[in-house]
Every structure is written in C-alpha cells, then in structure tokens.
Amino acid sequence: MELKLYLEEKKRIVEDFLAEYFKKGIRPDVLGDAMKYSVFAGGKRLRPVLCIAAYEACGGNGQDILPQAGALELIHTYSLIHDDLPAMDDDDLRRGKPTNHKVYGEAVAILAGDGLLTEAFRMFSSSSRISATALLAGIRELSAAAGLYGMVAGQAMDIISEGKVPQIDTLEFIHRNKTAALIRASLMIGGILTETDERTLQALKHYGEGIGLAFQVVDDILDVTGTTEELGKTKGADDSRGKMTYPALYGIERSRVIAADLITTALDAIQPMGEEKAFRLKEIANYLTRRTN
Amino acid sequence: MELKLYLEEKKRIVEDFLAEYFKKGIRPDVLGDAMKYSVFAGGKRLRPVLCIAAYEACGGNGQDILPQAGALELIHTYSLIHDDLPAMDDDDLRRGKPTNHKVYGEAVAILAGDGLLTEAFRMFSSSSRISATALLAGIRELSAAAGLYGMVAGQAMDIISEGKVPQIDTLEFIHRNKTAALIRASLMIGGILTETDERTLQALKHYGEGIGLAFQVVDDILDVTGTTEELGKTKGADDSRGKMTYPALYGIERSRVIAADLITTALDAIQPMGEEKAFRLKEIANYLTRRTN
Numbered sequence: 001m002e003l004k005l006y007l008e009e010k011k012r013i014v015e016d017f018l019a020e021y022f023k024k025g026i027r028p029d030v031l032g033d034a035m036k037y038s039v040f041a042g043g044k045r046l047r048p049v050l051c052i053a054a055y056e057a058c059g060g061n062g063q064d065i066l067p068q069a070g071a072l073e074l075i076h077t078y079s080l081i082h083d084d085l086p087a088m089d090d091d092d093l094r095r096g097k098p099t100n101h102k103v104y105g106e107a108v109a110i111l112a113g114d115g116l117l118t119e120a121f122r123m124f125s126s127s128s129r130i131s132a133t134a135l136l137a138g139i140r141e142l143s144a145a146a147g148l149y150g151m152v153a154g155q156a157m158d159i160i161s162e163g164k165v166p167q168i169d170t171l172e173f174i175h176r177n178k179t180a181a182l183i184r185a186s187l188m189i190g191g192i193l194t195e196t197d198e199r200t201l202q203a204l205k206h207y208g209e210g211i212g213l214a215f216q217v218v219d220d221i222l223d224v225t226g227t228t229e230e231l232g233k234t235k236g237a238d239d240s241r242g243k244m245t246y247p248a249l250y251g252i253e254r255s256r257v258i259a260a261d262l263i264t265t266a267l268d269a270i271q272p273m274g275e276e277k278a279f280r281l282k283e284i285a286n287y288l289t290r291r292t293n
Numbered sequence: 294m295e296l297k298l299y300l301e302e303k304k305r306i307v308e309d310f311l312a313e314y315f316k317k318g319i320r321p322d323v324l325g326d327a328m329k330y331s332v333f334a335g336g337k338r339l340r341p342v343l344c345i346a347a348y349e350a351c352g353g354n355g356q357d358i359l360p361q362a363g364a365l366e367l368i369h370t371y372s373l374i375h376d377d378l379p380a381m382d383d384d385d386l387r388r389g390k391p392t393n394h395k396v397y398g399e400a401v402a403i404l405a406g407d408g409l410l411t412e413a414f415r416m417f418s419s420s421s422r423i424s425a426t427a428l429l430a431g432i433r434e435l436s437a438a439a440g441l442y443g444m445v446a447g448q449a450m451d452i453i454s455e456g457k458v459p460q461i462d463t464l465e466f467i468h469r470n471k472t473a474a475l476i477r478a479s480l481m482i483g484g485i486l487t488e489t490d491e492r493t494l495q496a497l498k499h500y501g502e503g504i505g506l507a508f509q510v511v512d513d514i515l516d517v518t519g520t521t522e523e524l525g526k527t528k529g530a531d532d533s534r535g536k537m538t539y540p541a542l543y544g545i546e547r548s549r550v551i552a553a554d555l556i557t558t559a560l561d562a563i564q565p566m567g568e569e570k571a572f573r574l575k576e577i578a579n580y581l582t583r584r585t586n
Binding site for chain 2: 027031105111113114122126131133135142143146147152156157173
C-alpha cells in the first residue's frame with residue numbers, strides 16, 4: 001500500500017473509533033459539545049497513526065489498540081485547547097476555525113481540556129485485547145510524556161521564556177518536551193502494547209525523538225514561510241509573541257538542515273529493526289520533512 | 294486507636310509520602326513551585342485517608358497504597374487550582390492563603406493543575422505492591438470519577454448554572470458529581486486494590502456516595518454559618534456568586550436534616566461488612582457531620 005493510502009486508512013479507523021466513542025451523551029451538553037468541537041476539528045491524527053504504525057511494525061494489528069491510539073489524540077487535543085487560552089498563547093484560530101474558548105468561553109474550554117485529559121486515561125485503560133501489564137506500562141509512558149517529563153513542562157518553559165533572549169538549551173528543552181515527548185511516547189506505546197523487546201523499544205524511542213523534534217522544527221519554519229490559510233492558524237504568531245523558535249535562533253536555511261539531520265538520525269535508529277519492520281516508519285519520517293502544514 | 298489519632302496518623306503518612314515524592318526536581322522551577330505550593334497548602338487529606346481506611350477495612354495495610362492514595366490528593370488539588378481560576382470561581386483565598394493564580398499567574402496555575410492531574414496517573418500506575426489488574430481497575434474508577442462521570446461534569450454544570458433559579462435535580466447533579474464522585478471513588482479504590490468481592494465494593498460505593506454528598510451539604514452550610522477565618526476561604530462566596538446550594542434551596546435547618554439522613558444511609562450501606570471491618574468507616578461518617586471546616 002502506498003504511504004498516502006496507509007496514512008489515510010489509519011486516520012479513518014481512528015476517526016471512526018472516536019466518532020463512535022463520542023456518540024454517548026455527555027452531561028452537561030455544552031461540555032460534550034466543546035470536547036467534540038475540538039476533537040472533530042480535523043487534524044492529521046499523527047500521534048494515533050504513529051502509535052498504530054509502531055504497533056504494526058512490531059507485528060500487531062492496529063484495530064486492537066484503537067482506545068490507546070485514540071487516547072493519544074484526546075491528550076493532543078486537550079493540549080491545543082489549553083495552549084490557545086487567553087492566559088497562555090491567546091490564539092483565536094486553530095485548524096482554520098475559532099479556538100475552543102472563542103466559541104464556548106474560557107471556563108468551559110478549561111473544563112473541556114480537563115475532561116479530555118482525564119477521559120484519555122479512562123479510554124486507554126479500557127481494553128480487553130491488551131494485557132493489564134502492557135496497558136499499565138503504556139499509562140506510565142503516556143503520563144510521563146504528557147506531564148512533567150514532557151508536554152506540560154515544555155509548555156511551561158515556553159510560556160515563561162516568551163520575549164527572552166533565545167538560548168539553545170532552553171529552545172531544545174521546549175521543543176523536546178512540548179512536542180517531541182508525546183510523539184516519542186506514541187511510538188513507544190505502540191511497541192509496549194505488543195510487549196516487544198527492549199532493543200526495539202529503544203529504537204522506537206530514538207526514532208520518535210528524532211521525528212518529533214524534526215516535526216517541531218518544520219512547524220517553526222512553516223510559521224515563517226507558510227500562509228495563514230495553509231496553516232489553519234495565524235501565520236507569524238510565534239514571532240509576534242516573541243517565541244523561541246529554530247528560525248529565530250538559526251535562520252530558515254540552517255533550520256532546514258537541522259530538520260534533515262534529525263530525520264537521518266531517526267532513520268538510523270530504526271535500521272536495526274530490519275527493512276520489513278521499519279519500512280513504513282522510514283516512509284513516514286521522510287514524509288514529515290516534506291509537509292506544508 | 295482513637296479516631297482523631299487514626300486520622301492524624303494516616304494524614305501524616307500521606308504527607309510524608311508526598312513530601313518525599315516532590316523532593317525530585319521539576320523543570321521549569323516555577324512549575325514545580327506552583328504545584329508544591331498547592332499540594333502543601335494544608336488540608337485534611339480526606340480522600341487519601343478514606344482510601345486507606347477502606348483498604349484497611351478490607352484487610353490491607355495502608356503503607357502499600359501510598360502512591361494510589363497520594364494520587365487522589367493530587368487530583369483533588371488540581372481541581373481546586375482550576376476551580377479558583379478567574380474564568381471559573383475567581384477566588385483569591387484558599388485554605389487561608391492566596392490562590393495559586395494569585396501567586397504564580399493564570400498560565401502557570403493552569404499548567405500546575407494540568408501537571409498534577411497527569412502526574413496523578415503516573416503516581417497511581419507506579420507500584421510494585423499491587424497487581425496490574427487491580428491498578429488498572431483503579432485507574433478506570435479514578436478517571437471516571439475525576440472526569441466526565443464525576444468532577445469535571447459537576448464543575449461544568451456548576452459554572453453554567455450560576456445565577457439561575459435553583460433546581461433540585463441540577464443541584465444534586467452538581468454535588469454528586471463535583472464532590473461525591475471522587476470521595477466515592479476513594480473508597481471504592483481502597484476496596485479495588487485489595488481485590489475484594491463485589492458485595493463489599495457495592496457497600497463502599499453507597500457509603501462513599503452518602504458521606505460524599507453529606508460532606509458537600511455540610512460545606513454549603515458552613516459557607517453560610519462559618520467565618521472566613523474558620524473556613525480558610527471567603528465566607529458567603531457561594532451566595533454572592535449565585536451558586537446553587539442546599540441552604541439556598543432548602544434553608545439551613547432542612548439542609549442539616551438532609552446531611553444527617555445521608556450519613557444514616559451511608560452507615561446502613563456498610564452494615565453488611567460487619568462491625569470489625571466497618572467500625573472505622575462508621576466513626577469517620579459520624580465525624581464528618583460534626584466538622585466545622
């Protein structure tokens with residue numbers, strides 16, 4: 001199967017699962033509406049797709065881990081809602097639509113985020129197809145990468161560094177934690193849920209770290225070179241907020257080289273998995289550097 | 294052991310565990326500081342103590358479940374931080390000290406809450422003394438009670454009902470979900486972690502539901518009859534925000550009767566557990582109706 005079709009197919013099974021999951025009523029209605037507004041606002045479903053790709057690279061069938069893959073998307077969605085809040089990045093536009101708090105107000109947006117984060121752990125832990133030991137190991141990985149050893153720490157550093165003189169180590173901390181950690185965890189969780197060996201887990205970890213960081217460097221570049229229409233969010237927002245970014249520190253050309261080098265490192269990391277297991281992950285790595293939004 | 298000593302002893306082992314846990318460095322510093330500010334702002338540690346009491350009623354030793362009991366306190370703490378935010382209840386005072394966002398600003402307060410919620414699941418899932426199956430069942434209970442089938446749903450209903458004409462079913466929904474659900478879960482998790490029988494779990498569930506709701510009714514009463522100094526939070530805040538409360542709907546005297554009836558129901562629920570198992574839980578139920586803050 002061609003990569004494009006593969007990605008579309010995996011995205012579709014994740015979205016079908018989420019659509020079915022959110023058919024249940026949520027009280028009060030406005031809370032459910034706000035959660036669904038952001039979950040179904042589009043997006044690449046990158047983290048679930050990566051989780052499924054890693055799970056399948058380790059010999060599993062993606063259909064077996066839809067609750068775990070879906071949970072990654074709920075956590076990603078919650079992080080976007082909270083990041084966009086007036087007290088944080090104060091964004092009006094996300095994926096070409098008004099941000100959650102613009103539609104539902106700040107209080108409901110905060111609670112929709114809290115609800116998605118909490119429900120992610122419920123979704124993740126509800127599965128009859130995966131062993132309790134593997135699910136628990138996955139929850140440990142997920143909660144580290146989404147929290148103090150990843151996303152929350154990265155976002156906190158991002159917020160407190162706004163307008164400061166860019167520093168390489170601060171910038172790396174932000175990007176590794178805010179973006180790369182959950183992408184890395186998505187891949188590792190795919191491996192963990194198949195109960196694969198430690199060597200493969202380490203390969204997935206380094207691959208995830210590489211493509212995760214590359215993904216954010218490309219994101220920084222697109223914020224400068226893309227259009228608001230292409231991006232679905234306000235172009236140049238990083239610069240106008242005084243955000244630390246790769247282009248701000250290294251310029252566009254050097255940032256492109258850094259992204260390419262990270263992808264090479266990621267590809268090297270999964271070399272030991274063998275061509276048959278690794279080929280889809282290799283295709284995905286190359287695809288991510290070519291993306292425009 | 295006298296109840297007062299029992300509660301103090303359990304509170305102390307929970308606080309010692311949390312103090313040790315948070316010795317590790319958290320980056321950025323301000324995120325760790327904000328989290329610790331609220332975790333160590335005092336409080337009764339009611340939810341962890343109830344969890345331990347239920348675990349011990351079912352034959353376990355509380356020392357074995359400190360990460361799970363501690364996780365309940367992290368979730369309770371996160372909920373207070375987010376509830377106090379300007380977009381929510383806009384409170385300046387909590388446990389006699391300035392609220393988190395008053396000290397650290399809104400952005401860091403939101404992230405401190407997100408960090409505590411996420412870390413709670415990491416803390417809960419990290420244990421060598423409890424089986425993976427029991428931990429997973431505990432996580433399902435916790436994520437339901439803290440999220441869409443409890444606290445988040447209750448807080449959302451609370452926020453959207455402010456200033457509206459009080460309705461019995463809305464008020465019950467708020468209190469059952471916002472407060473009683475996590476208290477009920479604390480007790481059930483104590484039972485779940487000992488892998489006790491379904492009948493005992495149901496007893497703990499109904500007991501928890503009863504004392505949880507009674508606890509909130511008493512809280513509503515104290516908001517009217519207590520002083521700001523006694524409460525550690527602004528007296529009369531519910532009324533001035535047009536919150537739906539039991540005193541607003543039923544008056545003080547009738548609310549006291551409702552609380553007493555709920556405690557009776559709770560006591561009846563654990564009767565089948567037998568005197569030896571149930572006696573501490575009975576003492577706690579009676580104690581909760583007598584509290585002044």
